[in-house]
Amino acid sequence: MSGEESCLQAICDLKSRHDFLLFVDEAHSFGLHPERTLCTKLGVTDQVDFVMTTLSKSTASIGGVVATSHAFKTFLQVEANAYLFQAAIPPADVAAIIAAMDVIEETPQLLESLWSKVSYMRGKLCDLGLDVGHGTSPIIPVFIRDSDTLLRMGQDMFDQGIFTTSVAYPVVKHSEVRFRFILNESHSYDQIDRTVDVLEKLGRRYGVIAYEDAPHGADVEMR
Numbered sequence: 001m002s003g004e005e006s007c008l009q010a011i012c013d014l015k016s017r018h019d020f021l022l023f024v025d026e027a028h029s030f031g032l033h034p035e036r037t038l039c040t041k042l043g044v045t046d047q048v049d050f051v052m053t054t055l056s057k058s059t060a061s062i063g064g065v066v067a068t069s070h071a072f073k074t075f076l077q078v079e080a081n082a083y084l085f086q087a088a089i090p091p092a093d094v095a096a097i098i099a100a101m102d103v104i105e106e107t108p109q110l111l112e113s114l115w116s117k118v119s120y121m122r123g124k125l126c127d128l129g130l131d132v133g134h135g136t137s138p139i140i141p142v143f144i145r146d147s148d149t150l151l152r153m154g155q156d157m158f159d160q161g162i163f164t165t166s167v168a169y170p171v172v173k174h175s176e177v178r179f180r181f182i183l184n185e186s187h188s189y190d191q192i193d194r195t196v197d198v199l200e201k202l203g204r205r206y207g208v209i210a211y212e213d214a215p216h217g218a219d220v221e222m223r
């Protein structure tokens, strides 16, 4: 949920000593590495029972995928209600997903450029003292930790021309509410700067960024 990578290698080591099933959610990593998944990157795919991803992030569509063994596949086909009823992904969305995967595969420089933008934006947010958790992925949380502030700040941000998702209660605990920015390669550095600028001003106004940390003469008036 926060774009943090689990200690997958250590979990796989544990699995070699204990009997449990391992389900890896690659929603925040699928398509973002040249090896395509985190499991492949770490060389642990064979030790994982279920590799799952949503197709709403790197492939910008809807739906999801579970890769598993033949036996579990049959089980899911019978038990998973999304599969059982008629909410299958429409063909046009499948075409968009396949096209997105082709683009990812054929244009490795997109990934390089994306990761540069991610570290640029994460770095700027950290420099401001905003809490972005411990992740590294393009799905960047900004923890606000107060539901009322999240609501009001989110509206102000929208009014300033910045759209982001508010991850609010009850999706997460009140103490973990956050904005979630999903950076993609087509975002420009100017757009990132503008977003960080608005976040800085609103963050100071709502007390999410301490005034003491403000550079000399920081302008907290909104444009």
Ligand SMILES: Cc1ncc(COP(=O)(O)O)c(C=O)c1O
Pocket (backbone or CB within 6 Å): 001, 025, 027, 028, 054, 055, 056, 057, 062, 063
């Ligand atoms: C870690 C994680 N897994 C799964 C999902 C579900 O994805 P979707 O909203 O496309 O169903 C999300 C959504 O944000 C997510 O963050």
